[in-house]
Amino acid sequence: MISGLDSLVEDIRRGSESDRCYTYAYMHLDDGRFVQLGIAADFVQSFLSSFELQRTVDEIGSFHLVDQSAS
Secondary structure, three states: OOOOOOEEEOOOEEOOOOOOEEEEEEEEOOOOOEEEEEEEHHHHHHHHHHHHHHHHHHHHHHOOOOOOOOO
16 A cells, blocks of 8 residues: 555445445554455445445434324
């Protein structure tokens, strides 16, 4: 990791060993080594979409669609 940062999460990109797309994260360890982790982009997208769905449901739930109700 040349950036000098303690950690870095890259944008999604095509892997160097296959045609699949990944997002990669890097973290420096205390002893000078670093760890690289690659996660398949389709997994990242499906994981993040569940949060997007929850956010949308929460937003809809916050709408004030009924002012009064009479029986």
